[in-house]
Amino acid sequence: MNVYDSRRMADVLIPLGYSYTDDPKKAEVVILNTCHIREKAAEKLYSELGRYENIKEKRKTKGRTTVIAVAGCVAQAEGEQVLRRAPYVDIVLGPQTYHRLPQMVTRALSKEGVNSKSARILDIDFPVEPKFDYLPEVKTEAFSAFLTVQEGCDKFCTFCVVPYTRGAEYSRPVEDIVSEARQLISCGVKEITLLGQNVNAYNGRWHSVGSGAASLAQLLYELAKIEKLELLRYTTSHPADMTDELIHAHGKLDKLAPFLHLPVQSGSNDVLARMNRRHSRGDYLRIIDFLKAENPNLKLSSDFIVGFPGETDEDFLATLSLVAEVDFVQAFSFKYSPRPGTPGASMENQIPEEVKSERLTQLQTILMSKQRRFNEACVGTIMPVLLDRPGRNFGQLAGRSPYMQAVHVTAPADYIGKRVKLKVEAAFTNSLGAVFADTSLSFWSERLERNDG
Numbered sequence: 001m002n003v004y005d006s007r008r009m010a011d012v013l014i015p016l017g018y019s020y021t022d023d024p025k026k027a028e029v030v031i032l033n034t035c036h037i038r039e040k041a042a043e044k045l046y047s048e049l050g051r052y053e054n055i056k057e058k059r060k061t062k063g064r065t066t067v068i069a070v071a072g073c074v075a076q077a078e079g080e081q082v083l084r085r086a087p088y089v090d091i092v093l094g095p096q097t098y099h100r101l102p103q104m105v106t107r108a109l110s111k112e113g114v115n116s117k118s119a120r121i122l123d124i125d126f127p128v129e130p131k132f133d134y135l136p137e138v139k140t141e142a143f144s145a146f147l148t149v150q151e152g153c154d155k156f157c158t159f160c161v162v163p164y165t166r167g168a169e170y171s172r173p174v175e176d177i178v179s180e181a182r183q184l185i186s187c188g189v190k191e192i193t194l195l196g197q198n199v200n201a202y203n204g205r206w207h208s209v210g211s212g213a214a215s216l217a218q219l220l221y222e223l224a225k226i227e228k229l230e231l232l233r234y235t236t237s238h239p240a241d242m243t244d245e246l247i248h249a250h251g252k253l254d255k256l257a258p259f260l261h262l263p264v265q266s267g268s269n270d271v272l273a274r275m276n277r278r279h280s281r282g283d284y285l286r287i288i289d290f291l292k293a294e295n296p297n298l299k300l301s302s303d304f305i306v307g308f309p310g311e312t313d314e315d316f317l318a319t320l321s322l323v324a325e326v327d328f329v330q331a332f333s334f335k336y337s338p339r340p341g342t343p344g345a346s347m348e349n350q351i352p353e354e355v356k357s358e359r360l361t362q363l364q365t366i367l368m369s370k371q372r373r374f375n376e377a378c379v380g381t382i383m384p385v386l387l388d389r390p391g392r393n394f395g396q397l398a399g400r401s402p403y404m405q406a407v408h409v410t411a412p413a414d415y416i417g418k419r420v421k422l423k424v425e426a427a428f429t430n431s432l433g434a435v436f437a438d439t440s441l442s443f444w445s446e447r448l449e450r451n452d453g
Contacts, residue, residue, distance in 0.1 A: 001195050002072060004146040006033045009071065009098050011136050016102055024055050029067045029105055036073035036161050038337040045074050049086045056088060067091065067108045071098055073165035077341070079124045094124035095151075095166060099134035126167045132176065138183050143388040143417045144400070145189045149177050149204070149219065150196030155238060157265075158276045158343040159305060159336060162197050169197075171204040174214045178222055185228050188417060191386055191400075192223070194234040200241040217245040224255045230386070230419060231402075233257045236303075239264065239279040242287045251294030258295055259329075259403045262287070263303035267322030268315035271308050274347070281322060288326060299374070299403045301330035306363055307356030308336045309347035316359050323366055329374040329403055331367045335360050368429060375405060375427035382437045386419045387411060406431040 009031055010020055021027055030052050035041045049068070056066040069091035070082050076094035083092060090108040093101065104121050132148075152166045181192055194216075196202060202216040214222075216234065223232060232255050239262060250256060264284050266272050272280060291298050304319060323331075335356040338345035383401050391398040391408040397415055398408045408431060409422055426433030 001146070001148060001151075001197070002033050002035060004148050004195055005072070005095060005098065006031075007140070007146075008135055008138075009033065009101055011139065012099060012101050013105065015136070016105065024052060025059070028065065029069065030055075031069045031071055031101075034070060034072035034074035036077050036165050036339065038334065039339075040337075042074050042078070045070065045082075046085060049089065053086070053088045065109060067105055069093065069101070069104070069108075071095070073161070076124050076165040077161060079122050083120060083122060089120065091121045092124065093121070094126075096126050096131055097123045099131040130170060130172070132172055138180055138187075140184060140187050140189060143188055143386060144191040144193070145184045146193050146195050147177065147180055147184065148172070148195045149216075149234075150199050150202045153198045154201070155198060155240070155278065156276060158274065158347070159265075159308060159339070161339040161342055164341055166197055169201055169203070171202045173207055174204045174219060174222060175207050177204070177219065178226070181223055181226060181229065185226055190229070190417070190419065191231040191233070191388075192229060194219070194223075194232070196234075197236070198238050198241065199234050200237040200243075200246055215243065215245060217243065217249045220246075220249050220253060220256060224253050229255065231255060231257055233259065233404075235261045237262050239277075239284050239287055242291075244290075247287070247290050247294055250291055250298055257402050257404075258297045259299050259301070260291065261301045261303075264322065265303060265305050266308065266311075266315070267319035268311070269318075271311055271315050271318075274310060275305075275308060275344075281318070284322075285325070299329045300326065301332075301404070302326075302328050304331060304333040304363060304367075305336050306333065306359040307351040309344060309351065310349040311336075311351055311359075319363065320366065323363070323370070327374070328367065328370055330371055330405075333360060333363050333367060372427070372429050374403075375429070375432060378403075378405070378424045378432060379427050380424065382421050382423050383407075384419055385409075385422050385434070386417075387415050388417065390416075401432065407434050408432070409434045409436065411436070 024030055032048055034045050052068055059066050067090045070089055071093050072095055075092045079092045082089060091104045150171045152169045153162045154169045156163050200216045204214045265275055265277060267281055269280050385399040385401055385407045387397040387399045389398050395410050396408050397411040398406060401407050421437040422434035423437045424432050424434050
């Protein structure tokens with residue numbers, strides 16, 4: 001979602017004459033878009049800010065003004081602290097107010113803003129009006145794109161800061177999402193990933209009176225009607241919101257990728273209860289059974305937190321047994337990180353750091369082994385891949401498999417933006433190597449390899 005938000009922040013500044021640069025020494029406006037899920041992300045912000053302070057001071061000696069803005073969830077949660085710790089920051093804005101960024105930048109560059117630290121801007125309100133109503137038409141040169149359909153969360157998991165930084169659940173109207181999707185397609189996009197902090201809690205409305213609410217499944221069916229849209233994904237989901245209708249969509253919609261990220265967090269019912277996850281281990285396994293019945297080719301990824309307060313050795317073993325039972329092809333796993341203001345941070349029986357580290361290492365070893373085995377099982381298979389970026393090596397292009405693996409193939413540059421059938425020939429821990437399944441196209445691979453260098 002931060003990738004989507006960052007792009008939209010750039011969009012709102014275009015009317016002021018700004019364009020993107022990846023060189024901070026040339027930047028007149030620097031925006032750090034932040035995440036507050038884990039402590040390391042927040043601390044990294046201040047490290048990065050120190051670097052930009054040096055750049056700002058050097059530009060100042062040459063008579064150049066630099067506006068530094070901190071956006072996103074750290075800004076929302078620690079706005080006043082950011083201004084205290086980094087007095088050279090000009091703007092602090094939350095994730096719900098970036099549609100007002102042009103006015104903030106204009107004010108920061110005014111005579112009052114440049115000459116007075118007291119004029120620094122803090123805008124971390126939760127405005128009544130949704131920011132999406134004020135964003136310009138989306139533009140992109142990418143072939144795969146994100147599209148936010150839902151924000152915020154009402155679940156209040158005891159480890160999670162999202163309800164406090166992103167606010168209550170909000171779902172965009174169906175027609176607005178379809179319109180943005182069509183605009184993305186007109187720019188050349190072929191794959192769209194729908195985003196939400198709790199995306200399958202989507203409960204959008206139609207503009208037409210009396211049409212009622214629309215679920216994520218209904219939205220997916222509506223988007224699938226767009227002719228040139230080739231693939232749909234969505235993330236991140238909550239098990240408690242995996243409705244029968246959404247599960248059925250995985251068996252009926254050809255455009256819906258055969259891959260689902262469904263965070264479980266723990267395999268222990270006791271830990272899940274303390275996390276306020278609103279699902280049990282059994283609930284999670286039943287959902288997977290239903291999904292597999294609808295689409296036997298569906299593959300799963302998940303999130304895990306180890307070392308949540310009170311997690312016993314038996315609780316951790318329950319997580320390992322869940323991992324053994326479910327064929328996760330990818331997973332994200334982390335040590336529990338207490339977030340200020342969340343119930344988990346004040347719970348008793350906090351787990352020592354060394355115990356969390358040991359458990360994480362053990363879990364990740366198993367998860368990575370499963371991921372590697374799945375990648376190896378893909379060798380010899382043929383899969384459609386949208387080549388949407390340069391690969392790691394000269395003469396390579398890359399894309400994502402239907403199961404979100406990175407796939408690299410030797411191919412001419414003008415194949416960027418094309419969906420091709422690739423035969424997997426090599427498996428690595430985090431990626432696949434492939435050739436064109438069409439032997440007439442494989443000639444390109446052979447020729448490029450001969451001419452390499």
